[in-house]
Amino acid sequence: MYRAVTRNIEITVAPRYVADESAPDDGRWFWAYKIEIVNRGDETVHLRSRHWIITDATGAVQVVRGAGVVGEQPVIQPGGRYSYTSGCPLGTPSGIMVGTYRMETPSGESFDVEIPAFSLDMPGARRTLN
Template sequence: MDSDDDLIDGVLTFEAETAGVHIAVQSYFLSEQSAPEEGQYVWAYRIKITNKGDVPVKLLNRHWIITDGIGGIHEVQGEGVVGEQPLISPGDSFLYTSGTPLSTPTGFMRGSYEMRRADGQTFDVEIPAFSLDSPHTSLDIN
């Protein structure tokens, strides 16, 4: 069930954990925002960041590596996510949805978040690689 405070049931979830911070990612194709005949494909991705540690962590920056279906790479770096730099208490989660366009009907994303603990220590948290698949391509597994 889709709700504002959790991931979507039945959608493939990619997960990773670094230094007590758990990342769960889901992506889905947005056909209503895409124009395949013009080479425009758009995906949304939903990310849940859970602090499994025992001290608060603050998300400072993001770094994305976006690879399209023909191997083109685009990097995105910036402060926070969706205009926020959330402070996540132990046991709490922060969920957000964002999106990305591609000129190919498939691709993938991966990246990292720079986080800071309450004591000022910064560290990078892995965002696992996740696929961007549209119904406009056939997936051949070799």
């Protein structure tokens, strides 16, 4: 599990390799990841957008930006939590993801929350830093 805290917003990530969705002979490896967002602060936050940087084992970088997550823009009250599961295909058997969520407070202030860097590695594979 990977964890980061920004302005009392805690992000945890649990990635897992999905063999059933992968086809290594065709150059496709797939990971699912579960993200939990916990608001440990005293102010409501609204998740407006995401920004991902995905790097495969060859160093190729893909940047993903978009509104919300999995089609939602959750509002997270103080003490509340929100979780979702998504996935990432790669053309190599390992990689790394890192990013940010753009949050907005009821007063209209926007700020970025760190998504911790997490490794995408096949089970039993020797881990390398990408």
